[in-house]
Structures are given as structure tokens and as C-alpha cells.
Amino acid sequence: MNRRYILPLVTFIIICLIWDVVVRANGWSVQVFPGPLVAINSVWELITNGTLFKHTVASLYRVTAGFYLAALIGIPLGMILGRIKVIKDAFNPLIQFLRPISPLAWIPLAVIWLGIGDPPAIFLIFMSCFFTLLVSTMIAVESISPIYFQVAANFGFSRYEVITKIVIPAVIPEIVTSLRLTVAIAWLVVVAAEMIAVQSGLGYLILDSRNALRMDYVMVGMITIGAIGLLLDYIMLRLARVDCAFWGSLK
Amino acid sequence: MAHIKIENLNKRYINRRKTRRDDDNPETKVGAEVVVLQDINLEFEDGEMVCILGSSGCGKSTMLRMLAGFDRPTSGRILIDGEQVKGPSSNYIYVFQHNGLLPWMTIWQNVELGVRHIKDEEERGDVIQEYIDMVELTGFEDHHIYQLSGGMRRRAELARALAVEPDMLIMDEPFTGLDFLTRMKMREEVVNMHEYIGKTIVMVTHDIDDALVMGDRIVLMAGTPAEVKVSQKILDVPHPRNLEKEPTLCNLREELYLKLGVSHVA
Numbered sequence: 025m026n027r028r029y030i031l032p033l034v035t036f037i038i039i040c041l042i043w044d045v046v047v048r049a050n051g052w053s054v055q056v057f058p059g060p061l062v063a064i065n066s067v068w069e070l071i072t073n074g075t076l077f078k079h080t081v082a083s084l085y086r087v088t089a090g091f092y093l094a095a096l097i098g099i100p101l102g103m104i105l106g107r108i109k110v111i112k113d114a115f116n117p118l119i120q121f122l123r124p125i126s127p128l129a130w131i132p133l134a135v136i137w138l139g140i141g142d143p144p145a146i147f148l149i150f151m152s153c154f155f156t157l158l159v160s161t162m163i164a165v166e167s168i169s170p171i172y173f174q175v176a177a178n179f180g181f182s183r184y185e186v187i188t189k190i191v192i193p194a195v196i197p198e199i200v201t202s203l204r205l206t207v208a209i210a211w212l213v214v215v216a217a218e219m220i221a222v223q224s225g226l227g228y229l230i231l232d233s234r235n236a237l238r239m240d241y242v243m244v245g246m247i248t249i250g251a252i253g254l255l256l257d258y259i260m261l262r263l264a265r266v267d268c269a270f271w272g273s274l275k
Numbered sequence: 276m277a278h279i280k281i282e283n284l285n286k287r288y289i290n291r292r293k294t295r296r297d298d299d300n301p302e303t304k305v306g307a308e309v310v311v312l313q314d315i316n317l318e319f320e321d322g323e324m325v326c327i328l329g330s331s332g333c334g335k336s337t338m339l340r341m342l343a344g345f346d347r348p349t350s351g352r353i354l355i356d357g358e359q360v361k362g363p364s365s366n367y368i369y370v371f372q373h374n375g376l377l378p379w380m381t382i383w384q385n386v387e388l389g390v391r392h393i394k395d396e397e398e399r400g401d402v403i404q405e406y407i408d409m410v411e412l413t414g415f416e417d418h419h420i421y422q423l424s425g426g427m428r429r430r431a432e433l434a435r436a437l438a439v440e441p442d443m444l445i446m447d448e449p450f451t452g453l454d455f456l457t458r459m460k461m462r463e464e465v466v467n468m469h470e471y472i473g474k475t476i477v478m479v480t481h482d483i484d485d486a487l488v489m490g491d492r493i494v495l496m497a498g499t500p501a502e503v504k505v506s507q508k509i510l511d512v513p514h515p516r517n518l519e520k521e522p523t524l525c526n527l528r529e530e531l532y533l534k535l536g537v538s539h540v541a
Contacts (some may be wrong), residue, residue, distance in 0.1 A: 175375050177363035179388050193379035271378045
């Protein structure tokens, strides 16, 4: 164990101790502000009865579906927009108009259009990732050095080769970075999305526990969200170190 | 092999500066026409090593770009072996001033770009290896660009260009940014390589000594718009050349310096 792991652990323990002391000193009831021991106990309780696992899987499913959909549509579209000036000129104002609208503003329409259940939640996550991925891919493609395209022309690349040998590898580092940012946004939005139209997921767990005045369960929801967020970021960070993205960190 | 003829070449472009400078001056006025090259006439023989000299910003690079087909002349023609240049072609490989190697590929993969047409994998591998060996990068096949020094990068790019077996190599200041020793070595390597493959090489440089040591023909461009001041073939001076000991080269050197506006040469 080196300092990189010990130091955060120490910080974490100190925060928990302060939390415990504050709760005990003020004598807050469990319904208002549960202490760390109660929270940890509840985490264990929800793990053993399977509730936490069920809700986590439901949330992860929605995030994955919405996020993949946004990546599969947003990245190729961003490449087209970045390469073909006419299409960019036609669509860019519309994109910039839609982009600042919070995905949460789509909630009423999402529910009316798609009913309740998974579809509106997936739609909201899609909306939260799509524009960021689209715009960052577009900018990344536009900023590829023109020299590489001249090399491509000089060596007689076909259109397909230009895409596979120049455009895609050139933008992979930027795309990995924006995937890392958007997966965090998706994880933020899923909680809000699950508070409206579904009966499962970590957002639902939090809302339902609030209605039952179980603040310890609310905290379990928050702790799980935080832990999974940390894990997702770690995975995305590892992704930036794969061979084909690594050259970007040395630019 | 490539015989190059440049006829009445002109290049003008519209000044698109966003910030206004001095609108009274027609040269810098926004929307004004800027003449880069005017009435350039040149002829290079098959297999010549041509060194183009000129002050910076005089349009030598623009001419090279047109030679490679990246840019179109405003008027006039560039003929290579009697055919007009219409666009980039793998017959004429351009070696870029700054890194033209693809940084997401290894040296091997970069050199492979030039020999994609060879279908047989083993044969293709042999050709790639041959050119990597030629530029003495053996052992660095799986290295990425960022792992190589400046000189090695230039050599790798040279290998990639040569692997195509083009009729002509076009090099835009290939030695910029190299340290003194590497520069000396690269000069020698390019000269040796030229004697070995015998292809036409057109090279832009702003180092007069580069041109004198390497060139079969020296072209000097100067002025705005640029004109050809000198296009002289250097005959009977075999490689390796020693500048101090060749009176013809010494005289030419002085003449070139004078024409570039430097009167005292150390």
C-alpha cells in the first residue's frame, strides 16, 4: 500500500469521525440526520435483502442504454459535421440552440411521448450525453492538422481509409475524454430521471425512502451513487491509457 | 524519373486578414489581391537534386505545394514529364517541414502507408523492412513517433516517402529544427540516397551551404512578388563537396549571399 491509497482512506475516515461527532453532539434523530454507523448498517441491510442490487442494476441499465445510444449516434454524426462544412453550417445553430436546454426540461415531454418506465429515463440520459459528445467530436475532427489530410491525398487514400486511418485514430483521445465527462453527467441525470416515471433504480430508492422518512436509506442511495461514480471514472481513466488513445496524452 | 517544367507560373490570393492594418497600403488591405509568385519559369532535368533558396515568405513553399498538387496556380502551368499537375499523386511524395508522420501509428505502420498496394503480406513486410534498414532505423519498427528524436523522425518520413518509389521527392525545409551534427549527417544521407536512387528531388532550404553541398542545381528566389534570380546547374563538383576548397562554389556562395542582400560573409 502506498500513499496514493492510504491518504484518501485516512481523509475518508476522518470525515466519517467528524460526521459521527456532529450527529452525536447535536442529538439529531435518525429521521433527520443518521450517523455513519446507522448508514453503514443500512447499507448492509439493503445489500443482504437484495434491494440495493436490484436498484443499482436498474440504474446502470438505463445509464448504459442511454449512454451507448448517445455515443453510437453522437460520435459518427459529430464526425460528419466536422468533415462536411455544408452540413455543419446547416445544423450547427440548431445544435447550439438545443444544447443548453437542460435534459431535465425534457421531463414533461419525455413522459407524455414515451409513457412511464425505462424509455423516458433512457431518453433523458441520451439527451444529457448526446450534444456534448456530438459537439466535442465535431470540434476534435475540425482541429485535426490539415497536414494529415495532405499526407492522405499524397498517398492516395480512399475515402474509407481517410476515415479509418486518419479521422478516427486522430480523435480517439478527445473522444475518450468526452466520454469520461459524459458518463458522469449521465450518472447525475439518471437519479433525477428515476424520480419521475419509474418504480426502480437508485433515484427511486432515494425518493421512496424520503416518503417513508428513512433518511438512512436515502444515504445508502447517495453512498451507492458516489461509489459507482468513482468506479465509472476509474474505468474511463483506464480507457485513456489504452494503446490507441495514449499518443494523445503526449501531444 | 521526372522532368519538370514550370511555365509562366503565377500565384495570387485575396488577403483575408480579419484585423485591419493600414488600409492605405494596398499590400495589406483586407480583400486586396496579394501576388506571391509572378512569371516563374524554371526547368529541372530528370534526376536532378534541386535546391531552392530564398528569403522566408518569398513563396518557395507555395511553389512546392503547387508542384505537389496541394494548391492550384492562378495562371501558368506545371508540367511533370509533359503532363500537367492536377492534384496530389503518389508519384510525387511531399516530405513535410513539420511532422507529417501519423503519431497514432508505429514507424512500421507509417512506412506501410506507402506500400499498401502490395497484396502479399510477406513481400510487403520485406519492402518495409528494406526501407527502414536503409534509413538505419532497424530496431525501431514498433516505436511510436513520440519516442523518436527529431533526426530519426525525418529519417522515418524519408523511408516512408522512398518506399512509395515515387518519381520525385519534394522536401520542404527537411532539416529545420535539427541540431548541427544531425543536420550534417542528414545532408550526407540525402545526397547518398539521391546518388543511389537517382530520382528527382526538389528541396526548399534557407541554408545556402545546404544548397551548395547538396544541389545539382541551385535556384534562388527573391523579391515580392518572388522572381527567379538564379537557376544554375553545378557541374563537375563531385560529392562529397568541400566548400572551402572549391573556388566555383566559393564564388557562387558569395554571389548568392549578395543577391539575398548580405554583403559580408564570414
